Amino acid sequence: xxxxxxxxxxxxxxxxxxxxxxxxxxxxxxxxxxxxxxxxxxxxxxxxxxxxxxxxxxxxxxxxxxxxxxxxxxxxxxxxxxxxxxxxxxxxxxxxxxxxxxxxxxxxxxxxxxxxxxxxxxxxxxxxxxxxxxxxxxxxxxxxxxxxxxxxxxxxxxxxxxxxxxxxxxxxxxxxxxxxxxxxxxxxxxxxxxxxxxxxxxxxxxxxxxxxxxxxxxxxxxxxxxxxxxxxxxxxxxxxxxxxxxxxxxxxxxxxxxxxxxxxxxxxxxxxxx
Ligand code: HH2
Numbered sequence: 001x002x003x004x005x006x007x008x009x010x011x012x013x014x015x016x017x018x019x020x021x022x023x024x025x026x027x028x029x030x031x032x033x034x035x036x037x038x039x040x041x042x043x044x045x046x047x048x049x050x051x052x053x054x055x056x057x058x059x060x061x062x063x064x065x066x067x068x069x070x071x072x073x074x075x076x077x078x079x080x081x082x083x084x085x086x087x088x089x090x091x092x093x094x095x096x097x098x099x100x101x102x103x104x105x106x107x108x109x110x111x112x113x114x115x116x117x118x119x120x121x122x123x124x125x126x127x128x129x130x131x132x133x134x135x136x137x138x139x140x141x142x143x144x145x146x147x148x149x150x151x152x153x154x155x156x157x158x159x160x161x162x163x164x165x166x167x168x169x170x171x172x173x174x175x176x177x178x179x180x181x182x183x184x185x186x187x188x189x190x191x192x193x194x195x196x197x198x199x200x201x202x203x204x205x206x207x208x209x210x211x212x213x214x215x216x217x218x219x220x221x222x223x224x225x226x227x228x229x230x231x232x233x234x235x236x237x238x239x240x241x242x243x244x245x246x247x248x249x250x251x252x253x254x255x256x257x258x259x260x261x262x263x264x265x266x267x268x269x270x271x272x273x274x
Contacts (some may be wrong), residue, residue, distance in 0.1 A: 010268050011245060012254040014050040014091065015043030016217065019073040023231045024059040025218045025255060033076035040081055044088045046258035048054070051108065052084070053103070054093030056080045058114050058188070060147040060220075067098040074099070075106055082107035083157050091135070094257055098121035104130045110181075114139055114188065116166040117173075128174030135181040135213055136166045140189025150189040156201045159184050163208060181251060183213040192221040199243055206248025215253035216240040217260075246271065 017040045021028045030036035040051045055073030056065035078090055091110035092103035092272040100111045110134050117124045129132045138159045140150050152158050165184045171177050183206055184198045198205075199216070200252040206212050216222065222231065222236030234256045241252050241260050245267050253258045 010272075011264050012049040012183060012251045012252065013264075014052050014213065014251055015040065015046070015048030015088075016045070016076065016253060016255050017051050017053045018057070019053060019055050020057045020065075022059070022062065022117075023054075023057045024220075027057065027134060031073070032081060037080040037084065040077065040088075041084065043257045044086060046141060047261040048257045049089050050086055050089045051081065051252060052093050052110075052112055053108070056094065056101070058143045060126065060143060060187075062143045064110045064143075064265045065097045070094060070096060071102055075102060078103055078106040078108055078109045082118040082178065086159050089133075091133075095119035095123070095127050101126055101133075102132075104132055109133060114138070114185065116162075117133040117168075117170060119240065119245055124170060124173035124175065125259050127170070127179075131176065131179070133179045133181065134175055135183055136163060136170060137183040138162050139190065139215075143188075145205040146189035149178055150194065152194060154188070155197050159198060160205055162206065165203065167208070167210065177210070180210050181213050182210050183215065183253075186214065186216050187219045187221065188198045191226055195219075195221045198246070199240055202249055203245035204243055211251055212244075212249040213251040214241065214244040216244070217254040219254065234259050242267045 019030055019112050021163050030039050034267045054072050055070035056218055059181040090108040091112045092100055092108040093112045095113050111127050111132050114137045131246040186195050216236050218230050218233045222233045226236050241262050245264055
């Protein structure tokens with residue numbers, strides 16, 4: 001948070017730290033651990049309450065990355081942030097239990113699993129035993145193929161039913177309901193129309209009673225609407241996050257933490273005074 005700013009307790013910014021060579025917007029920028037740590041500290045200074053650290057791109061068409069390689073990328077960053085006294089919550093963006101386990105031992109306390117505990121049979125038990133927070137995200141198919149003609153009859157109804165079922169699965173596996181965050185997975189097996197309808201009707205997902213995470217940052221549907229390249233989509237990112245806040249989202253996974261944070265602080269203050 002910037003000096004002099006009014007604290008806005010109602011939302012949390014999740015800054016994206018991609019320790020990957022191939023992420024869609026910042027691939028290769030933070031593959032060096034020192035560069036990733038410095039970037040994460042900048043995001044923390046800009047107001048990120050959570051830092052989401054990932055060693056595997058899940059962009060459309062991406063190939064899976066093995067546990068060993070993910071660990072080589074993310075562990076030095078988590079350890080470095082902890083020893084530097086970073087106060088933000090550390091989140092590990094992985095679907096692999098071995099990676100999550102090592103990240104949790106090194107100081108992460110949130111598991112962001114884009115498969116909602118479906119990819120690795122060990123993941124749910126690990127999250128339950130560690131008492132970590134857990135983000136369950138909707139995805140249709142797998143990153144390699146998910147954008148090949150995704151189809152829904154009622155995208156919001158289907159995403160909601162999926163998240164409800166995954167939450168029930170997580171609770172049955174011993175995960176405390178209060179630790180669960182839910183995410184509609186913008187861009188994960190969705191057309192532009194699907195993404196926009198999910199944003200428009202986000203209140204229906206917020207009605208599930210758990211904090212909704214939203215991840216629109218710099219994504220391709222914003223480029224399709226504005227004609228802007230990936231590094232020039234901050235205005236589109238802000239528009240979608242402000243709308244998502246108004247519809248009940250409370251955790252915002254973004255690259256541009258300072259800009260989105262300012263927009264949300266003003267939105268939250270304005271809504272609070274009505
Ligand atoms: N989006 C991406 C990755 N992880 N996790 C959640 N919970 N929600 C999201 O919307 C989400 C996510 C993709 O974005 P990014 O990390 O910027 O790119 P890449 O997957 O290419 O590394």
